[in-house]
Amino acid sequence: MPYASIKGVEIHYRIDGAANTDAPWIVFSNSLGADVSMWTPQLAAFASRYRVLRYDTRGHGHSDAPKGSYTIEQLTGDVLGLFDTLSISRAHFCGISMGGLTGVALAARYPDRIDRVVLANTAAKIGSDEVWGPRADKARQGGMASLADAVLxxxxxxxxxxxxxxxxxxxxxxxxxxxxEGYASNCDALRIADLRGETHNIRARALVIAGTHDVAATPAQGQELAASIAGARYVEFDASHISNIELPDAFNATVLDFLAEA
Structure with a gap:
């Protein structure tokens, strides 16, 4: 099971994809409360054309869950550490929900490392103190089972x-x-992360995906995000928050078409 040690934190990752070592890279970043397996519906479609890098965000899956609140800077730093470990100079990036917010920060702050960016079911500011504070407290005190029936x-x-x-x-x-604790620490990162003042810095070609029935990152927020990025494309699916799983065929076709555009 491969790991990259990034500033003392072990980040689990998986690589699938084109045998051609010159194939471009695409990185998939999971939502809060998920792991690399959430991207299984994308593997067959993408691995024939790209080198696919999936990773467990810190606090998730097989990655370390260091104590203490996390920040968006740490989440982006983990991605850049993976890039450096694997000698990836530049890659496409696709993130959903929390992973999408990570993509916003990467594209805005590190334009030389990100080629095209797919921001799915996300926003430049997700939720509020009133959402994330109690969510983190409940995870720490009651465990994840206490949240499942409300969140899923x-x-x-x-x-x-x-x-x-x-x-x-x-x-x-x-x-x-x-x-x-890892889940709660990522809630802390989402609570303080507000990238609305940075999206105008994104120069990468961007695709913003929303779900018509998504109440966690609403279509209105997706439209706002797309409008704040020069030249961004907006697509809305008849889905809720995890659109890549709910409508994998539509998701895959839309993202692949976007990545292949001249």
Missing amino acids: PRWFTPAFVEREPLMYAHIRDVFVHTDN
Whole structure:
């Protein structure tokens, strides 16, 4: 199981993809409460054309969950550390929710490292103190199972949950086994991160994806994000918060088309 040691934190990652070592890189960044497995619906479509790098955000999956509140600077620093460890000079980046916020910061602050950026079901400012403070407290005090029944129904439409019970059960299993302190520390990062004053610095070609039924990162927030990035493209799916799983075919086709545009 591969790890990169980044400033003393072990970050778990996986690489799949084109045998051609000259193929471009694309990095996938998970949402809060998920891990690398959330991108399984993308692997077959992307691995034939790209070198695919997935990683567990600190506090998630098999990555370390160091004590103390995290910051967006640490989350972007972990990605840049992976780039340096793997000798990646430049890559496409696709993040969803928290991973999308990480993508906003990377594209705004490190334009020489990011080629094209896909910002899915996210915003430059996600939630508020009233959301993240109590969420972090509950994770620390009650564990992840105490949050699952309130959080996970917001991720998907009821139709998806009824249609894909095994997939939903897997996602719930990953969520409830996420390190509670790691989850809470990422809530702290989201609570203080406000990148609305930085999105105008993004010069990378950007695709913003929203879900019509998403209440965590609403279509209005997605439209606001796209409008703040010069030349950004906005697409809205008939999905909720985790659109890459709920509508994988539409997600894959849209992102692949975007990456291939001249």
